[in-house]
Amino acid sequence: MSLRRVLLAAVGFLVCVAGAGCTRDGGPTADPSDSAAASHSPAISLPPVGAECRELAVQGRTLRLENSAGLRLAAVDLGAGPMGVVLAHQSDASMCQWLPYATALANLGYRVVAFDFAGFGASSPAPEKTYVEDIRTVVDYLRERGTPRVVVIGASMGATMSVVAASTINPPLDGVVAVSPPATFDEIDAKRAAPSLACAALYIASTDDGDYAVYASELNDATPEPLRGLAVVDSPEHGVGLVGAQTAAGAQVRAEISDFLREHLHPSPTPTS
Numbered sequence: 001m002s003l004r005r006v007l008l009a010a011v012g013f014l015v016c017v018a019g020a021g022c023t024r025d026g027g028p029t030a031d032p033s034d035s036a037a038a039s040h041s042p043a044i045s046l047p048p049v050g051a052e053c054r055e056l057a058v059q060g061r062t063l064r065l066e067n068s069a070g071l072r073l074a075a076v077d078l079g080a081g082p083m084g085v086v087l088a089h090q091s092d093a094s095m096c097q098w099l100p101y102a103t104a105l106a107n108l109g110y111r112v113v114a115f116d117f118a119g120f121g122a123s124s125p126a127p128e129k130t131y132v133e134d135i136r137t138v139v140d141y142l143r144e145r146g147t148p149r150v151v152v153i154g155a156s157m158g159a160t161m162s163v164v165a166a167s168t169i170n171p172p173l174d175g176v177v178a179v180s181p182p183a184t185f186d187e188i189d190a191k192r193a194a195p196s197l198a199c200a201a202l203y204i205a206s207t208d209d210g211d212y213a214v215y216a217s218e219l220n221d222a223t224p225e226p227l228r229g230l231a232v233v234d235s236p237e238h239g240v241g242l243v244g245a246q247t248a249a250g251a252q253v254r255a256e257i258s259d260f261l262r263e264h265l266h267p268s269p270t271p272t273s
Contacts, residue, residue: 046072050099060079060102067118069133073137074095075114077112081110082146082149083149083265084143084151085105085265086113086139087101087154088153088162090156094121101240113141117158131164163176163197163219164193172198174200180206181212182215191222199264201229204256233252237250
């Protein structure tokens with residue numbers, strides 16, 4: 001090798017080390033959102049993304065997104081394309097409960113991100129909850145990376161937060177689905193937010209799941225009339241359990257969501273002259 005080629009190779013190596021932006025095999029570098037350097041907060045040892053369901057989580061792209069409060073959100077990104085779905089979990093769970101359904105949606109051609117709210121799962125501990133900002137952070141992640149059309153689906157606590165987030169995100173979402181939604185949770189009021197929605201909404205609940213069918217109906221009534229949608233099914237199941245139930249009610253719920261996604265995420269056909 002000539003002296004000139006040796007010197008060029010050495011310079012290239014030093015540039016790589018200084019920038020920490022290249023890989024030995026020329027493959028993609030890690031998403032900057034998954035880097036500890038992306039966080040302005042002191043380094044905190046966090047469990048692996050999807051620690052409770054690691055085998056499922058690593059089938060997608062595991063990452064950490066930083067919200068405006070400097071908290072790092074664990075997330076899994078599956079699929080690809082311009083049609084996105086964000087999945088927001090219940091209060092007693094994490095992204096793991098959504099991953100089987102996330103995988104099914106990705107197989108249908110959607111790009112899907114399931115995430116842990118701050119203070120849950122493998123996300124940063126949160127002195128104060130940042131539910132709505134967490135959803136906004138995930139929506140921004142999708143929109144900034146080639147997925148402009150987004151529907152947010154939330155279950156129970158995640159349903160309340162999804163409605164509130166949908167009422168504030170601008171440009172508006174393409175839709176929001178609230179499964180077993182409390183009208184309020186942790187002093188976050190979805191019923192107050194619903195009149196401000198600028199995207200289609202679908203509220204889903206079970207007949208034998210406490211007062212959730214009542215809450216879903218109240219939220220539907222509070223939503224601007226052209227944007228309303230309500231499905232109450234004969235079942236005792238709640239939240240993600242209802243979506244995944246291998247029963248007639250579960251199949252009906254999945255069909256309702258599939259129809260909603262087709263209507264609001266797929267591009268309208270271009271009129272022909």
